[in-house]
Amino acid sequence: SAAEKGGYDHFMLKEIAEQPKAVADTLLGRIDASGRLTLDEVRIPDAVLREADKVVIVACGTAFHAGLIAKYAIEHWTRIPCEVELASEFRYRDPILGQRTLVIAISQSGETMDTLMALRHAREQGAKVLAVCNTNGSTIPRESDAVLYTHAGPEVAVASTKAFLTQLVACYLLALYLGQVRGTKWGDEIHAVVRELARIGEEVERVLETMEPVRALARSLAHKDTILFLGRHVGYPVALEGALKLKELAYMHAEGFAAGELKHGPIALIEEDLPVVVVVPSPKGRSVLHDKIVSNIQEIRARGARTIVIAEEGDEAVVPFADHLVRVPATPTLLQPLVSTVPLQVFACELATARGNEVDQPRNLAKSVTVE
Numbered sequence: 001s002a003a004e005k006g007g008y009d010h011f012m013l014k015e016i017a018e019q020p021k022a023v024a025d026t027l028l029g030r031i032d033a034s035g036r037l038t039l040d041e042v043r044i045p046d047a048v049l050r051e052a053d054k055v056v057i058v059a060c061g062t063a064f065h066a067g068l069i070a071k072y073a074i075e076h077w078t079r080i081p082c083e084v085e086l087a088s089e090f091r092y093r094d095p096i097l098g099q100r101t102l103v104i105a106i107s108q109s110g111e112t113m114d115t116l117m118a119l120r121h122a123r124e125q126g127a128k129v130l131a132v133c134n135t136n137g138s139t140i141p142r143e144s145d146a147v148l149y150t151h152a153g154p155e156v157a158v159a160s161t162k163a164f165l166t167q168l169v170a171c172y173l174l175a176l177y178l179g180q181v182r183g184t185k186w187g188d189e190i191h192a193v194v195r196e197l198a199r200i201g202e203e204v205e206r207v208l209e210t211m212e213p214v215r216a217l218a219r220s221l222a223h224k225d226t227i228l229f230l231g232r233h234v235g236y237p238v239a240l241e242g243a244l245k246l247k248e249l250a251y252m253h254a255e256g257f258a259a260g261e262l263k264h265g266p267i268a269l270i271e272e273d274l275p276v277v278v279v280v281p282s283p284k285g286r287s288v289l290h291d292k293i294v295s296n297i298q299e300i301r302a303r304g305a306r307t308i309v310i311a312e313e314g315d316e317a318v319v320p321f322a323d324h325l326v327r328v329p330a331t332p333t334l335l336q337p338l339v340s341t342v343p344l345q346v347f348a349c350e351l352a353t354a355r356g357n358e359v360d361q362p363r364n365l366a367k368s369v370t371v372e
């Protein structure tokens with residue numbers, strides 16, 4: 001009903017708008033005033049976390065994209081090797097797991113059959129499983145050794161939005177916690193990340209306040225057949241997520257690529273007026289990444305692409321090559337997905353509406369896939 005949607009036309013719009021709160025709620029009580037992580041609910045003994053020699057993340061769909069981003073954070077902050085795998089692939093091959101493997105199963109619903117089967121498979125082989133889940137008491141956390149709940153609140157729209165942002169927050173917290181338990185040197189970078197996390201809800205709010213041009217752009221592209229998404233580093237999974245949102249909501253052909261792969265094939269797809277969304281990493285910090293993606297934007301624009309560039313405030317290098325520029329607040333590199341995903345959600349939602357699609361209940365899809 002209209003009341004349930006809180007005045008919004010669709011649950012998806014309501015859930016996009018709830019993201020600042022969802023993110024803040026997921027952080028609540030988990031970082032103390034001195035910047036230390038307190039994840040008491042993670043009932044896996046510190047000794048086990050200290051001895052883990054590999055992290056394997058299993059998930060499906062949007063939760064898988066959260067896992068891909070988590071890998072960058074876990075490996076960078078903890079130096080523990082981390083693999084990310086689609087649960088549906090993992091469960092049917094012969095993965096190498098042992099008692100020192102920490103498996104992280106990410107699921108909004110906690111009922112996804114493929115993810116559940118993957119975690120059973122992992123536990124049978126002695127691995128410890130930690131669930132990142134949004135649904136209290138659901139099957140995946142019940143069958144795991146421990147759970148870190150995301151506090152997004154109920155997500156009704158089939159397309160996942162606020163659950164994704166909170167999955168990212170939970171994964172960042174876990175990565176920092178693993179680092180803390182294992183005695184990672186708590187350098188300036190990690191302090192900056194912890195400080196930024198504390199205010200990330202406000203940054204997401206700021207992004208939401210500037211979405212009107214993104215909506216107008218989406219409406220102007222409603223007749224297109226294909227939209228491509230490019231990113232590097234943590235921007236690559238963001239590109240994949242932007243493309244998935246467009247497929248499921250707008251029923252358009254959309255693909256995400258790692259920008260560095262362009263020359264290995266996808267650049268052949270570029271033709272006059274093809275919209276390409278590019279997620280640009282921060283020019284600060286890992287500036288080499290930034291330079292590379294600016295060249296990628298130049299390359300595709302020279303071949304006729306209509307470039308839609310998502311870049312940090314103050315990033316002037318992209319301006320000459322952006323047909324459309326979407327600004328997001330500056331964040332530490334690894335946290336950028338928390339702000340850069342938001343315009344892509346709004347974009348897909350508006351495109352779906354413009355094409356006359358049912359936003360909350362896309363065709364052929366179910367909110368939680370409890371069958372194979």
Ligand code: AGP
Pocket residue numbers: 060061062063106107108109110111112115158159160161248367368369
């Ligand atoms: C997201 O927009 C999708 N509807 C879908 O990919 C979803 O993320 C996937 O099915 C996993 O669901 P879960 O998080 O409930 O396990």
